[in-house]
Amino acid sequence: MSNKTFEEVMERFRSIAFSEEFDLIVAIANGGIIPAAILNQRLKAEIQLLRINLRDPDQKPLYDTPRLLAPVDFNFKNKKILVVEDRVKTGASLQYACQLLQGAALIKTFAVNGKADYCLYDETCFKFPWLL
DSSP states (O other): OEEOOHHHHHHHHHHOOOSSOOSEEEEEETTTHHHHHHHHHHHOOEEEEEEEEOBOTTSOBSSSSOEEOSOOOSOOTTOEEEEEEEEOSSSHHHHHHHHHTBTBSEEEEEEEESSSSEEEEOSSOEEOTTOO
């Protein structure tokens, strides 16, 4: 597994261009929390957590499909939302999050690594510099 420096990744966060303005950043917990906080510094949008789980800390699937671990307890109706995840492998968690947020005015996805509407990298797995 390769490594990237914190500065390399932060430069991508600083330079990515967004076509929309967002009312709400929804972090898929736990992996999306740090990327969402970084994006919040730039986008100045409210942050909420969506507690979904599919994989263990070693990225091995725990379940056949993503599971909602806590109810959605925030208002997302008619809002423009950026759903944030750290790593996208199959896209199942992002797809499930988007289903849960139906009723939003707009839903776009963001990943540090993997396929999403917005992504910093789309390459083989690498260790995020904020992980121990």
